[in-house]
Amino acid sequence: MATYTREKPLTRADIAGESAWWCAGCGDFGVHSATQQVIMSLVNDLGVPLENIFAFSGIGCSSKEPEMLRVNAYQGQHGRSIPVAIGLAVANPGLTVIDFGGDGDSYAIGMEHLMHAVIRNVNMTLVVMNNQVYGLTKGQASPTAHKGLRTASTPNGKKGRSVNPLRLAIAAGAAFVGRGVSWQRNELVDLMQRAITTKGFSLVDVFSPCVTYHREPGFRGSGPIYDWYKQNYVLDIKDAWQQLRDQVFTEEERVTLPTEYDPTSPEAALHALHLIFEAAKLGREVTGCLLIDESQPTQADNANVSAERAPALTDISLGTNLAAYRELFAEMR
Numbered sequence: 001m002a003t004y005t006r007e008k009p010l011t012r013a014d015i016a017g018e019s020a021w022w023c024a025g026c027g028d029f030g031v032h033s034a035t036q037q038v039i040m041s042l043v044n045d046l047g048v049p050l051e052n053i054f055a056f057s058g059i060g061c062s063s064k065e066p067e068m069l070r071v072n073a074y075q076g077q078h079g080r081s082i083p084v085a086i087g088l089a090v091a092n093p094g095l096t097v098i099d100f101g102g103d104g105d106s107y108a109i110g111m112e113h114l115m116h117a118v119i120r121n122v123n124m125t126l127v128v129m130n131n132q133v134y135g136l137t138k139g140q141a142s143p144t145a146h147k148g149l150r151t152a153s154t155p156n157g158k159k160g161r162s163v164n165p166l167r168l169a170i171a172a173g174a175a176f177v178g179r180g181v182s183w184q185r186n187e188l189v190d191l192m193q194r195a196i197t198t199k200g201f202s203l204v205d206v207f208s209p210c211v212t213y214h215r216e217p218g219f220r221g222s223g224p225i226y227d228w229y230k231q232n233y234v235l236d237i238k239d240a241w242q243q244l245r246d247q248v249f250t251e252e253e254r255v256t257l258p259t260e261y262d263p264t265s266p267e268a269a270l271h272a273l274h275l276i277f278e279a280a281k282l283g284r285e286v287t288g289c290l291l292i293d294e295s296q297p298t299q300a301d302n303a304n305v306s307a308e309r310a311p312a313l314t315d316i317s318l319g320t321n322l323a324a325y326r327e328l329f330a331e332m333r
């Protein structure tokens, strides 16, 4: 692959894949633009070789993302990209592994893979384009669909509670947990970059509206779904920290609290869980950078492999390893 330098940096055109696939106005366009920006920054500013960046996806509208990038990529089955990404992250820890999923892909059929990847602290980043529906299969309710949402599969409104991926990832011990919104590109770029450069499992959930199938009462047409998210649904963690502190902390605790929410503080996981819980009582979902904790070993650390000791790069040829193979086979007799 070409070498990029300060004089000849990687450009958007260099990593542009197939032409746009999504419906006009789909939130996934914002995630795509942010992803390209992040890749350019990784290569041009941090010196990551482009050939070391590997994109994964499953099946869904969101899973088209790697097709629209010209990078090393693998598109697997619905919900099954995570196990393959885990394999790559452990076989070659020198690679930057970014998996793109949908909320159905990652939080329904792929949920068990997600939870085990978090628990094992695999060094990878999962970016989930969360639109509360199964976009590709025409808009059925997904696990993140909010209570009462009317869709093709929930004509009388969704009953029961929805999956909150942030709570699950925090409780399972993720290294990075954050949520962006597709219409704030610069913030999303920052969030994704922090996630990718954090050692361990990183979850970036992104509200990425489906303009074709997600409908809310009082918000007619496709464009206004963005207004619904802004006016009725999201609450930035920084604002939640100011607005909900009375509900979360005692008067005594509030005296010692820092003025700004700090995702790197040792109490961040607990604080984030409390804030998510309180926000939910108001029908709100928390966004922003919730947690960064690099204190736990990754799966590669536990397996004693690294970029320098990558299993994928081990010489296993018969010629150089004949003695070792003979010894192994002798043990099996």
Ligand SMILES: Cc1ncc(C[n+]2csc(CCOP(=O)(O)OP(=O)(O)O)c2C)c(N)n1
Binding pocket: 059, 060, 061, 062, 063, 077, 078, 101, 102, 103, 104, 105, 106, 109, 129, 131, 133, 134, 135, 136, 137, 142
């Ligand atoms: C094993 C399997 N089960 C079901 C499907 C059908 N299917 C394709 S995409 C999809 C859901 C897509 O929703 P989501 O993951 O939220 O992605 P979006 O299209 O909303 O971006 C389903 C159920 C499939 N392709 N494979």
Ligand code: SF4
Binding pocket: 021, 022, 023, 025, 026, 027, 028, 061, 062, 131, 135, 136, 209, 210, 211, 212, 213
């Ligand atoms: S169906 Fe929804 S998620 Fe799929 S491309 Fe269209 S707007 Fe985007």
Ligand SMILES: [Mg+2]
Binding pocket: 060, 102, 103, 104, 129, 130, 131, 132, 133, 134, 135, 142
């Ligand atoms: Mg979806």
